[in-house]
Amino acid sequence: MKHSYPQLAVALVSGSVFGFGLSLSGMLNPQRVQGFLDVFGAWDPSLAFVLGGAVAVTALGVQIKRISSHPVFEPSYHIPTKTRIDAPLILGSAIFGVGWGLGGLCPGPAVALLSVGLAKPTVFVVCMLVGMQVHDRFMTSQAGTKAN
Template structure:
């Protein structure tokens, strides 16, 4: 029970930290995201600095993780297997990118935006959930 409580606390703290970072960086503002994606128009490079700024702490995190034999609050690391680039991956990436460009939100920032601008974010999250449901109806990859 104590381990589950520690895992829940770490998950909650990580989620709050992630959401605060998204909100403070402007990633939850669809107008700013669309301006970042508009490289041929009124491009706003602000989010490029956010993305580049994330590389440094992530690099340190990977250096630390590679030296550990197990995670802090779990018995073992559970890393996903590498899979080849195929039509399913490319079409999924294209759909994701199109949705991100049209809405100015992607799943993480959309969930964080529920606390800041619930109206537009709620519409996005609702349709995101419908998309998740439709995906589950597709045949599985072989």
């Protein structure tokens, strides 16, 4: 897929703003994230403001999508066609949540932390990438088995 310079510039600016926001909000600090997730212990509610801001920005994006026919640099929106809540979605969400709670990182902040050069986020990202490859290979082999 070929990308234009404006698309790449928008991606760079968007990623930079996202990374800056993660840093500013404290989402790059696993202890802070775990404190937010520890609702029955020493709960740190400060990340609820980050969540509220994310919901507000998303709501704005949804409204913009509703009134526009297509994105600025694409001929159409890329909306998932699968909308059913099924077992793989629930299992994947649970695995994501457990990993986030144990590690204190989700993929976005983990990738942003690679720029700092710390060992723990690097190990996290490597394990995440290995897990993604294992999933892809397993799901591809499962799909082939079901087709036969």
